[in-house]
Amino acid sequence: MKHQDMRRRIAHAAARMLAEDGSLDYGSAKRKAARQLGAPDSNNLPDNLQIEEALRSYQALYQADETRAQLALLRQVAIEYMEQLAAFDPHLTGPVLNGTAGRYADINLQLFTDDQKDVEFLLMRQASPYQAGEQRTPDAAGRAYPRFIIDDPRAPVDVVVYPAAELRNMKRLQADGSPRRLRLPQVRGLI
Structure with a gap:
């Protein structure tokens, strides 16, 4: 029971950091929260689902109006980019x-195409500047995928491009049963 209470406290402290600062990812936030609470050992760290639940609670209590408005804006921006990138099977993730996007959130898009170079050619023709790089994923040992961070003034748009066949191999659902990614028609339904 003591460990469960500490996990809950770490999850809520991490959620507060994520909501107020935005510069941390879930892993960094929970490690920092654990240090601040005097529980640096990994036995007490909550999982990401517990962090997400705590973040939802925090936002509902302290940032409800701001979160709702920001989420609506970010989803609208995501739809705009998904429409521009429609030829590359875009998915929002x-x-x-x-629904936990706050004032510091990026828009995360995954594209699935065998014409990966065409994505960059399209981005070159767009008005917003971008940075190119690569994304390494822990579940695909040693594989790197093209990544583009579009500098939109409303919110950064983080785009990772996968081969079309990769979609079949990716998990479809989160641990809580919610979808990991949605296509454009389903995202439109969220607005």
Whole structure:
């Protein structure tokens, strides 16, 4: 019981950091919260689902109006980019999808195409500047995928491009049964 209470306290402290600061990811926030609460050992760290639940609670209590408005804006921006990138089977993922996006959230898009270079050619023709890089994923040992961070003034748009066949191999649902990603028609239904 003592461990469960500490996990809950760490989850809520991490959620507060994520909501107020925005510069941390879930892993960094929970490690920092654990240090602040005097529980640096990994036995007490909550999982990401517990952090997400605590973040939802925090936002509902302290940032309800701001979160609702920000989420609506970010979802609208996501739809705009998904429409522009429609030829590459765009999927929305991350906090804009799951509803925990706050003032510091990025829009996370995954594209699935065998024409990966065409994505960058399209981005070159767009008005917003972007940075190109690569994304390494822990579940695909040693594989790197093209990544573009579009500098939109409303919110950064983080785009990772996967081969079309990768979609079949990716998990479809989160641990809580919610979808990991949605296509454009389903995202429109969220507005």
